[in-house]
Amino acid sequence: MPDKIKRIEFSNVSFSYPDAAAPALNNISLSLDGGKMVAIVGPSGSGKSTLIDLIPRLRAPTHGTIRINETNVGDFKINDLRNSCAFVTQNPSLISGSIYEYISYGMKGVGPDEARRAAEQANAHEFIEALPNGYDTVMGEGGVGLSGGQRQRVELARALARNASILILDEPTSSVDGRSAELIHEAINKLREETDTTILIIGHQLGAIRNADKIVVINGGCVEKEGIHDELMASEGWY
Secondary structure, three states: OOOOOOOOEEEEEEEOOOOOOOOOOOEEEEEEEEEOOOEEOOOOOOOOHHHHHHHHHOOOOOOEEEEOOOEEEOOHHHHHHHHOEEEOOOOOOOOOOEEHHHOOOOOOOHHHHHHHHHHHHHHHHHHHHHHOHHHHHHEEEOOEOOOHHHHHHHHHHHHHHEEEEEEEEEEOOOOHHHHHHHHHHHHHHHHHHHHHOOOEEEEOOHHHHHHEEEEEEEEEEEEEEOOOOOHEHHHEOOO
């Protein structure tokens, strides 16, 4: 698995769920530049999450191919492929334990310094340090004791601690307050500017997607249009 992503390509990709009346994705061809921030947007049920799930092989296309740097994703070892991807979901399921244990869980080489660095990148360090026991503060199951915005920033810190080539964010600010959303957007934009990480973000909120290098509109399982924010705002159709 390459350390640096140059391009992710979907070629005539379709996907159907069992017993579904219509395919979730229908003959999608799409080229995404590595090292950029790409937003995937569209109505609910349009196929956004299904499209992204195909990259780490959480699902397999029923037709077509997906390539990273011209290599079919099916040719990578599954562990190598998934270790190259980090995920932030809209409703993180934090496990009980200390904040440091959660950020570093399951990752070799992530000690206190690396966890702190990831938290700083995620704009989480300041509130963690203010907790009674800092990084040793114990969270309850599901992050009990933290606000929704704090839980999301801890989840982002865990993703950043992986130092993965591809960062996938699924509606990362849909369930947080306005200030937390600003801090998350700030962290994502800084990561975009300062690293070669390929950032794929599924979202609807303009604050999360307007600065993307490319925005892809998915509608009815098809790519309806592509462009940057200003171009899509001036176009007709869904955006």
